[in-house]
Amino acid sequence: FNLNLHQSSGAVNSAVKTRIDTRIATRIATSSSSTVLHAGFGKPSELPPNVKLSNDAVTNAFLKMLPPSQTKSTSLASIPPLNYRGVIATKPIKKGTPIISIPYTLAVDLGTESLDPIPPALHLKSLIESSAVDKRYVSVLPSSTSPDYSNLYSSWPSTSRSSLNWCHLESSRESFIERLPEPEDMYYVFLVTSRVLTVQDPEGRGRKLLIPYLDMCNHDEKSTHVLTGVAGEGGMLKVVAGKDVKVGEEITIRYGGGEEGVDEFLRDYGFDPGERGGYERFGRRVAREVKMGLNSRGGLREEERRQIRESLKVPGGGEVIEKIKREVGKVLDEIDGW
Ligand SMILES: C[S@@+](CC[C@H](N)C(=O)[O-])C[C@H]1O[C@@H](n2cnc3c(N)ncnc32)[C@H](O)[C@@H]1O
Structure with a gap:
């Protein structure tokens, strides 16, 4: 494939894998399409009017940290x-040129790869608490009160949480919380699962990196841009243009995870990547789990179903939770209709 990557060493093609348990993201997409918010803008002055460049003091201080x-x-x-x-x-950015290039030395290295987000999360917590991470970067990370975090079902009311223990998605999140020193540490798990990339070091081991600026790229399944780089001295972590980019286009990448459905995606990133079938697919998965439960342990008793129905009425949890609640409600209607 004729991507013109900046090759400074043989190792440069090592993949930057999108987070945790994911497959390599050097997938050089064959599709030439990508999300074009507003095609046809040629000059900065022609930025779409509804795109607002961030121009506050905190963002500007952060941008000054970057090359x-x-x-x-x-x-x-x-x-x-x-x-x-x-x-x-x-x-405008030409296909094959780097869109983002961040030196490895600016990244926060959270250690070698593990499938478990808890060790890197606790590492990140200690680095932030001991001021080992540049304050200008910490200030632009979503806070524990930002909608990015609070929309996650972390704010699912505890009554609902215990009622939904049979749901694979919820119990996997519960198991994170049980293993954390403090329930609030879930915030650092969120930072890790939603914005840490796995990047290979010169020895070929995956390392968990929080890469300032690169971690501001949102997800698009159809993104053709390619992540490359090496997690070691002299390494540059890049997003290379997989197609010509016009002014006003969002720079997205393709996140890993949740390939089977939408559940891991929701747990880790807190949004529904609609293109994978979204909540409908998630609802079907929940239904499958309920039915499996029915076969293996006689199913949810009437009392359990009643408790779940009650807990679904507890407000809160944001848009994501509300959608999941609606899906769970449908599944219960289905069971009660049997
Ligand atoms: C790696 S960060 C991307 C940058 C983030 N928007 C920010 O301001 O820091 C991942 C988070 O961005 C949001 N996000 C990314 N892609 C999204 C999408 N396609 N739809 C909705 N939210 C998205 C989610 O909150 C996700 O957890």
Whole structure:
């Protein structure tokens, strides 16, 4: 494939894998399409009016941390329709050139790869608490009160949580919490699962890295951009353009995880990657789990179903939770209709 990667060493093609338990993301997509928010913008002055470049003091201080070349053709912006923060092209970018290049030395290295997000989460917590992570970066991470975090079903009311223990998704999250020193440490698990990439070091071992700026790229299943880099001295962690990029286009990457459905995706990132079948698919999975439960242990008793129904009425949890609750409600209706 004719991607013109910057090759400074033979190891440069080592993949930056998108987070935790995921497969290598050097998938060089064959599709030439990508999300084009607003095609046809040629100059920065032609940025779509509804894309607001982030221009507050905290963001500007963070951007100054980065190599100056970094912000010549991209910037952070609030991007419609969700108005989430993301990276946007402010200049046209040619296919094959790096869009983002962050030196390994700027990344927060959380150690060698493990399938378990808890060790890197606790490592991150201690680095942040001991001020070993640049404050300018910490200040732009989503806080524990930001919607990115609070929309996760972490805020699912505890009554619902215990009632939903039979649900694979919920019990896997519960098992995280049980193994954490404090339930609040779930916030660091969220930072790890939602924004840490696995990058190979020169010896070929995967390392968990929090890469400032690169971690601001949102997910798009159809993104053709390619992640490359080596987690070691002199390494540059890059997003290389898989296609020509126009001004005003969002720079997205393709996250790993949740290939089978949407559940791990929801747990780890807190949003529904609609293209994978979304909540409908999740609902079907829940239904399957309930039915399996019915076969193996006589199913949910009437009392259990009643408790779940009650817990579904407890407000809170944000949009994601509300959608899951609706799906769970449908599954219960289905069972009670049998
Ligand atoms: C690696 S961060 C991306 C940058 C993030 N928007 C920020 O401002 O720091 C991953 C988080 O961004 C949000 N996100 C990324 N892609 C998204 C998408 N396609 N739809 C909705 N939210 C998305 C989710 O909150 C996710 O947990």
